[in-house]
Amino acid sequence: MLITTTPIIEGYRIVEYHGLVTAKNVRAVNVIRDFFTAFRDFFGGRSASYEDVMNEIQSEVLQEIQAKAEEGGANAIISLNLDFENIGSKNKSMIMAFVKGTAVVIEKMNNKE
DSSP: OEEOSSSOOTTEEEEEEEEEEEEEEEEEOOHHHHHHHHHHHHHOOOOHHHHHHHHHHHHHHHHHHHHHHHHTTOSEEEEEEEEEEEEEOSSSEEEEEEEEEEEEEEEEOOTTO
16 A cells, blocks of 8 residues: 555556545553653653654554555555644653545556556
8 A cells, every 4th residue: 555645646646535544542651651751851862762652653553544544445545644742741641643644546657648
């Protein structure tokens, strides 16, 4: 399945639109991870543990949206948008990912067109 953030895919034409597909994932971040992240916030630097969680969430929502598009008969998703939000209070952090796109059926164009 082709997935793109653009509304068109060069060399392909859209032959059917199957509409909006979405997926979301909310993950609690554990106390130990929050504790060590507080040190990173103070001293600066990247938080590998948060990045790992975000990578896991991203993989899961992309798999979910792809499955939904395939179930609806699509072979591509265009105009994909993936957003992350940090939600919760100071003591209870959660990371949310929301992905949306348009499920479509595409076919390769002939060079003669």
